[in-house]
Each structure stands twice: as C-alpha cells, then as structure tokens.
Amino acid sequence: MPEVPLGAPEVSRKRSAGPGPIPDLGPERKRACWGILTSQGSWADRSPLHEAASQGRLLALRTLLAQGYHANIVTIDHVTPLHEACLLGHVACVRALINAGAHVNAATIDGTTPLYNCCASGSVGCLDLLLQNGAHTHTQHKHFPSALHEACKRGSSQCVESLLSHGADPDYEVSHLGSPLYVSCLHQHTACTKILLHRGASVNMGRGGESPLHAAVRQDSADQVSMLLDYGADVNLRDSNHQRPVELAAPGGKTKQILLAFEVSPRTLCQLCRLQIRKLIGRSRLKHLPHLPLPSMLTHYLEHT
Template identity: 30%
Template sequence: MDRNVEEKGKLDLLEDNRTDSGIDSFRSLTRDDRCSTTSSVPDPHEQDKLSTDERLDSSYGSSSLTSESLSDLMGKCSVSGTRAEHTVEYSEEEANLLATVTEDGDTFLHLAIIHEVETFTHQLINLFPKEILDIQNNLYQTPLHLAVYLNQVPVVKALVANGACVELQDQDGNTPLHVACEHGRFECANEMIRPASPSMLTTVFETQNWRGLTCLHVATLHKRHRIMKLLMKKGVNLNLQEGTSGKTALHMAVELHDVDAVSLLLKRGANPDAAMLNGCTALHLAVGRQDATITSSLCQAGADKMIRNIEDETALDLADGNDDILALLPFDDIQIMGRTVGLNF
C-alpha cells in the first residue's frame, strides 16, 4: 500500500474527533507559558497573553507535514539529550522543539505520535520535561491520549516511565485509560496501570468522563472483558455508580444481555442488590427484559427478589404473567422486618 495512502487513513481516524483541523501556521510559546498542567482545562487568560509577535510562520504547513519532514527535522536537531529533572541548557533547535505549538495546540511530540515516527517520538520523550509531556492540545488530548488511541504500546510505556500524567481528561472527560477501555487497547491499559500506585489507581478508577462513566463502565459498555479483568485484578470498585442514573457495571451488563460480563462481575463480588437512583436492582432490569439466563444467574448469586424500586415494584411484580421468569422467582419465602423467613409446609 502506498505510504501516503496508509498515513492518510491513520490520520483520518484522528480527524473524526477534531474540528477545524489544520496546521498551516504555528505559535511559539516559552517553556514557562506551557508548563502549568495542574488543571486539565487551560486558563483562558493565558491565551490572551499571546501576542502576534509570538506567532511565526512554519515551513511545516498542513500540506507538507509528513513523517518524512519530521524525520528531516529529527536529522537537523540534536535531540540526543535526556529529560532533565532540573534546569538544563537547550540548543536552539531543541528549544524550538520545546516551544513550538500548532494552531491545534499540538506539540512536536503530538505530531510525531500522529505520524508514527517512532524513533523521533522516543527522542522527544527523553528530551522533553515532564510538564511538556503533559501539554494538552485544543481537544485537551495529551500525547498519552494519542498514543493509546493509535495503540502505540512502546510509546505509552515510555511516556508513563518518564512521568506522563494518566489522570488528565480530554474534551469528553476521558482519561487515557478511558480511551483504552473504549477501543480495547489492553496492552496500553496494562502499561498505564502496572506501575501506578494504589492511590493513583483509585483516583483514575473513580474518575468519571462528562457522561458520568468510569473506566469500568466504559469497558463494560464496549464488552471489553479482558480489560474488565485487568481492572478487577488491580482492585477497581465493582459497585461504582455512573453519574447520571446510578448504574453499576452490573446494571449495564444486564442491559446489554452480556451473560459473560454478568457472570464475571458476580464471580468477582459485585453486589447483586445495588440499586440505581430509581431503586432498580440488576434483577429488576433482567426480569423487565425477560432475560431468563441472567435472571437465573442473579438469583443464584443471592439477589433479593423483594427489593422495591421507586415505583414500589419488586422483581416479582415485574415478572407477573411471564411463567418462565416466575419459575425462577419462587414464592417460598416472605420477609418480616426486612428478614427473609422460609415457609415449611
């Protein structure tokens, strides 16, 4: 396949998520202007500080920016240094690499990842300070977001090893781990999770995107069972509720009729009686959807058939008229003061 055609196809994947994309001109920023990344949303007042004097034309316009031109730039620049923890002297070429940002907010590291110039990418990772590794473009994507999206496992590993933040969120509120869960990037997810401290993992696992979804919710919605197992192995809270209706991953798996995910979640200890904001448990959803297989699994896991939702309905009420489901919900017990009492005749 022609190299240009192949490269265009890869870029089209990213362009679907971009607006007014184009890199016809660049703006140059000092290191101090771009090193504050404590928030995932840049301070709009900082943008006002940029004057027209700080903008420059570039020979790497959108029509000429290719992997070959980036490779040419690599050959002209002495990017053999390593990332410094303290103050360091940069050559003029290295300083330009650090300071250049496109109209889309992309650094040369963003561009090297997009164009899959792997050697150059790794040299930039070694050269750039941590703060610049975490620069977000106009879509709030860090280089780590892009590397995960494009499934560049060695780049993800190098970024994480050099201190790239795994907690920053893009314009949809997704962390790089959300991206991995959505697109099934298991190896990328593993590289981000493996070296992380328990406290950082808890923070990342509990982070919701702007739809209220945690990484486990996203993995469940996209039936990424292998990634679900990875998150479970690292101690993700299986009963986390999403932010709009209070669904747990178990509720979502039931809605999808995903028998494997339901079985996996129950086996790993998910609470079968966790209720949504409307009071519905997973059993309410399974019975309402007339899913006998999942209803049976929930009953075997000890799901309470008498919990009432906000409409004052139990799972038994919802099963009325469906003999197959009713057969799974026997009437051989009653509850007194919240305790199940068996009846023996």
C-alpha cells in the same frame, strides 16, 4: 507561535489540504485517529515538524530538529508534534522528540495529552516511552480527557495494564464518564474489565446511580456479568430509574439466567472469604500477592486466577 528558524519553510496558516498518509492501522483505528485529529483542530497552523511526526518520517523529523525547529512548536490549538506521533503510533519519532526536549505532559486547549493519544491509537510502545519519561497518568482537572478511560473505551488492554503498573488509579472518576470499570463494561471490553478488577477497582463504582453491573447487563455481556459477580458486585443496587440489574436483563437471555441463578444461590463461603481477604489486604498491596510466602494454590485463589 514559537519562532521558526531562519531558512526553514514558512509555516502555513491555512488548513492543510490533507492529512498525509496514515499507516495501515485498520479501518476502525484509522477512523478513530482521524476523528481525534480533526476534533483537536490539529490541521490548523501545522508546521513541517508536525507533518513529519504525523507521517512517521523519522529522517525528516531529525533533519528539521537539526535545522532548529523547536520540539514543542504548537498549532493554534496547542497540538504538538509529540501529540501527532503518539496518535499514529510512531515509536521512533516519539523517542526522537522526547530526546529533543518535547514536553511529555503537553496539553491541547481541550486538555488532550500525548498519553491520551497513545491510548486512542493503542500504541503501548509510545505509551511506555512517555511513562518512562515522566508522563502523568492523570490530569489535574477531572473534566479533562483521561488516558485510562480512553484505553478502556478502545479496549486497549495492554495500555490499561501499563497505566495501572505506573500508578494510575483504577477508580479515577471523570464526572461525565464515570469510572474506568464502568466505561469498560459499557463498551464490552472483557479483557480491560478483568485487568481493572484484578488490580482492585471498586466493583460497584459506576456513573451516577448506575453501576458497572448495570452497564454490563444493558449490553447483555454474560461474561462480564459473571466476572463482576465473582468480584463482589451488588445485585441489589438500583439505577436512576430505580431498577436493579436483573430488571434490565433481556427476558430469556443468558444474562438474565445468570442473575436469576445468583439470587437463588448466593456466594459461597469460599468466595466471601476471598473478597474479605482482598479487602483487608488493600488495593495498593494486591500487586505484592505473588511475592508473599504462600502456597501457589492460595495465591491463585486470592488473585482470581
């Protein structure tokens, strides 16, 4: 453990009796944050600085830093005060900790970063602060938690947009989760799916043998199925059970109707041209489409807007 300054309260080595007050984030968000806190083991060996950061007590946090508490003091599981502040979305505390030298890429023993916690809480303000101060959009190890995957899982579309704007790879694959697009489709977050596809995510990259279209069909998400087809999803891909998406669709449902209609009326020449042009432009250059000297109608056509 890092040194505790003279005169500072002794750091308890016992599990705290309670997590302290949690801001009004809504029942679902509270449960999500609580689950992440306990899974990270962050109640063990917590310092007063952790408590202040977790509860958003900016004055107390600044006082403790002024008394000599180190901004990167860690628990037994390597949870830092910055992890805590990001998980509860306390922007002012995050800024104060960064200004005090907090490591924006600090990782817990299971690889969780402050950036991941921002996506878990849906705090775009905290996430932007981290990215502006050098936070990495991806970890070095593919099996570690991914901020982009977490944002897609939670439906934090603003976090997805911000991560991609700062260079995150929309096709970053985690072995046990698959692609971000697959996660988004699996959890039925249409806004995240649209952002990923707009930024050039590979429409057929999923998890194992299952494509994002398979995931969308399993969830009976007609809006996502239509969107995936519009971006070039392959209806003939088969999953690990050798089934095509149409074979997974609920009989009589809207998803089934969309897939059956697509099979008898393939993509138009207009759609095929758009897909091919976007492919030739390349994913890294799609963001420059609005700046090309093209008529607005053509720009909108290429951007799917």
